[in-house]
Amino acid sequence: MKRVLVTGGAGFLGSHLCSALLAQGNDVLCVDNLFTGRKTHIAPLFREPYFEFLRHDITLPLYVEVDQIFNLACPASPVHYQFDPVQTTKTSVHGSINVLGLAKRVKARILQASTSEVYGDPEIHPQTEAYWGRVNPTGLRACYDEGKRCAETLFFDYHRQHGVEIKVVRIFNTYGPYMHPNDGRVVSNFIVQALTGAPITLYGDGMQTRSFCYVDDMITGFLRMMDSPPEFTGPLNLGNPAEFSMRELAETVLTLTGSSSKIVFRELPPDDPRQRQPDITLARDKLAWAPTVGLADGLRETIAYFRRLLAA
Numbered sequence: 001m002k003r004v005l006v007t008g009g010a011g012f013l014g015s016h017l018c019s020a021l022l023a024q025g026n027d028v029l030c031v032d033n034l035f036t037g038r039k040t041h042i043a044p045l046f047r048e049p050y051f052e053f054l055r056h057d058i059t060l061p062l063y064v065e066v067d068q069i070f071n072l073a074c075p076a077s078p079v080h081y082q083f084d085p086v087q088t089t090k091t092s093v094h095g096s097i098n099v100l101g102l103a104k105r106v107k108a109r110i111l112q113a114s115t116s117e118v119y120g121d122p123e124i125h126p127q128t129e130a131y132w133g134r135v136n137p138t139g140l141r142a143c144y145d146e147g148k149r150c151a152e153t154l155f156f157d158y159h160r161q162h163g164v165e166i167k168v169v170r171i172f173n174t175y176g177p178y179m180h181p182n183d184g185r186v187v188s189n190f191i192v193q194a195l196t197g198a199p200i201t202l203y204g205d206g207m208q209t210r211s212f213c214y215v216d217d218m219i220t221g222f223l224r225m226m227d228s229p230p231e232f233t234g235p236l237n238l239g240n241p242a243e244f245s246m247r248e249l250a251e252t253v254l255t256l257t258g259s260s261s262k263i264v265f266r267e268l269p270p271d272d273p274r275q276r277q278p279d280i281t282l283a284r285d286k287l288a289w290a291p292t293v294g295l296a297d298g299l300r301e302t303i304a305y306f307r308r309l310l311a312a
């Protein structure tokens with residue numbers, strides 16, 4: 001039995017990861033300051049004898065004994081990470097220093113949840129791990145993008161300088177149950193709009209594309225990456241390369257919910273990328289990983305979750 005620390009464990013991805021780690025027979029310590037995470041996400045886990053929750057902010061040091069660390073703590077959607085941008089940068093930078101210090105001290109292997117946002121507004125499509133990105137260091141998104149980039153730097157320096165065993169995954173858009181209902185992400189937006197009969201808002205002509213990975217596939221990717229050979233550090237893209245236009249997504253959500261919401265068009269916000277798509281060749285080669293859940297199946301599960309949430 002391994003003792004595994006999950007920071008951000010009460011969040012969307014973190015709560016799924018805690019469940020998966022418990023199902024594998026691990027002893028799980030979930031650490032979260034509950035900024036965007038919810039106790040309700042982990043409530044079913046409190047019955048498990050090998051699950052513990054600690055309310056703690058990772059910008060402060062943490063002294064625990066663990067074998068592995070998944071560092072997921074960080075608000076992930078623009079509405080949340082721009083609410084207190086200084087705290088967002090601190091969470092990525094001071095938070096990483098604290099968890100890396102812990103990993104060094106207790107000789108734990110540590111995985112960083114990085115993001116496709118490190119590629120910024122990319123000049124190449126799809127993005128491979130070799131691409132260095134195009135990020136505006138002074139813009140409104142910089143607290144998140146540059147924070148995550150600096151976190152990657154810290155991970156690689158702790159690895160080179162102190163021999164810490166690191167794993168860095170760059171997560172592309174992921175969706176599923178336990179997403180925040182009003183965090184402004186397109187999947188949750190469309191579903192909530194459809195379920196409440198509100199108009200579905202499409203920006204621009206709705207032909208810009210995104211790729212969406214279902215949460216179960218992402219968690220499998222995390223677990224395989226953590227168990228990969230020590231010399232494989234990443235960075236590694238994890239995401240679903242299947243592309244859908246926003247219009248297709250809206251229409252699929254309307255069909256699956258049976259909603260009669262109307263689609264309305266709004267002006268495209270500045271900095272809205274036309275396309276964002278992962279190149280997952282490396283994940284296929286190194287982890288034999290590729291997404292298995294199609295958009296319609298993943299949306300069905302997500303819609304069922306939001307139906308329960310809105311009815312509660």
Ligand SMILES: NC(=O)c1ccc[n+]([C@@H]2O[C@H](COP(=O)([O-])OP(=O)(O)OC[C@H]3O[C@@H](n4cnc5c(N)ncnc54)[C@H](O)[C@@H]3O)[C@@H](O)[C@H]2O)c1
Nearest residue numbers: 008010011012013033035036037057058073074076171174
């Ligand atoms: N969901 C995605 O599509 C996506 C895409 C790219 C990267 N990521 C990364 O994956 C991780 C998890 O994202 P998510 O979608 O589950 O977001 P989330 O907001 O649901 O989860 C983040 C969790 O971290 C906690 N947290 C925030 N700051 C903290 C701090 N200082 N100390 C302790 N806990 C703190 C929050 O309360 C929350 O529970 C994040 O690091 C995010 O950047 C997610």
